[in-house]
Amino acid sequence: MRLQTTLGRTISVSGVGLHSGRAVRATLRPAPAGRGIAFVRTDVGVVIPALAEEAGRLEYATSLGEPGREVGTIEHLLSAAVGLGLDNLTVEIDGPEVPILDGSSAPWVAEIRKAGLVSLGSAARPFAVTSTLSVHGEEGKWIEIRPSKELRVSYSIDFPNPAIGRQSISLVLTPDVYADHLAPARTFGFLAEYDYLRSKGLAQGASEENCIVVGDSDVMNGSLRFADEFVRHKTLDLVGDLALVGRPVVGHVVAHRAGHALHTALARKIRQAAASEHLRRSEPVHESVALAGR
Template sequence: MSQSFHSQRTLSQTATCQGVGLHSGTPVTLTLRPAPAGHGIVFVRTDLPRPVSIPALAEYVVDTALATSLGKDGVRVGTVEHLMSALAGLGIDNARVELDGPEVPIMDGSAAVFAQVIQEAGVRELDAPREYLVIKKHVAVAEGDKQASLAPARRFRISCTIDFEHPVIQGQSFDVELNDRGFSREISRARTFGFLRDVEKLKKLGLARGGSLENAIVVDEVSILNPEGLRFPDEFVRHKILDAVGDVSLFGRPVIGHMTAYKTGHALNHKLVRKVLSDPSAYEIVTVRRPEVEGMELAMPGLSGGLELEPLVA
């Protein structure tokens, strides 16, 4: 994969995968198509009489209860976070995401399949500078003992801590700087997880219909039920970072800032994104003009030398 981060990127060719929705249990085919500069990530429901396009932006978030769902004109696309995490983690700025169902397929419960599909399709640089959302001041949100914040930094970094009252998911922390190599190696394979007692309740409510040990880590009161065990000793906190990458990507541009997350979920992640966007003094949209010069020197992953970043002029 290309390691240049100063130009917008899309896929080199169309890529497809098939699976079932975690909550709907509905079989769905997902098709990723290349898109031009400035297009962004846009979901398209192709199973409707007239296709409905929903941009992957925070303003279109309609539900964060069990996953992050986008909606427009009464039409929804559910559980977008793992795919969005893969697209953001691998530096894809523009893509048309076609779905013939109401929910992104869960695949193996991580972002690994999506990352593999993207890598196999290849990445193409576009003749347009990449825009970044640069955090300019500390912004924080909280709900009870849950907290999330974004602060100024030279790169996009996430520090996450979880603490469940459970023998196998007690306090876990992980800190990572996000670039395509680090995402693929450290984050993309971490699977979603749930408690057996909660899965049983959700299925009675008609949710988690597609959930199984094939696409989630399931724990009972004392142990992990998956016969193959964990992919990482701290897979739980790594998956929380995977989710956060997907949720924060709904800024619509790569972020330069340090996110700190304590016991967060989709609702609090989205609340943080909304709070940043509601305060124009909290961020600045900048665009890379000449990567070869020594300028602001925001050392983005994959770039050698400094970057000259200039405010984006509307």
């Protein structure tokens, strides 16, 4: 049995939002057992739990909450938190979007590791799926979670752009595997989409310092951190989006050409399965009450 964890001390990190371009400060504070992860927009006075039913916009990043009161691009920070086994955390942020930093979750991993994790007095509540749950998207995209003794993540992508092409990875996730094999992988954007994104009010904070810039056939800004950095980043995103289950997940997650919408849809399904499992386990109690009432 593993005990729930929180941060050893408060951390503050400043940076710019990838899509909003806004300079923001995020303050990560320890939280008590059972609280889970929650965001607090200190500028508008809103608290948003990091749960799948709070998911808002899912284009090019995952946001939580309603427009105007949302927190955007939460996935890299959440990924670092759950990747390292951090269960309870309050993230105060004075703007609409989590800082993008270098486009990976490595800076968050470094900060969280510096602060350290402390154990709390309650057991962690991992949810192990007992049957396969699947979500299918358009154009042959899909994601599912299968029963497994451990958390394994397998991801495959297939982009027509030759700089990316077909890539796949399969890992059993532990904090060290997460930190070494996924955390350094950076987000990426296509130069050909840049003007379109800007016109939609997105990518306002994008730069060569915070994403891999993909041209027609090459990476435009320096060398990759891994030959398959793209699929590793997609896996990093998936780990962050699955944090929206609100408790550790045990199972084999398999994703093919998925993205934030499918990731969060699976997180919602897992939450529903966990809720009905909870109901099913409580059934004998209800039955005996019903019998006693006869």
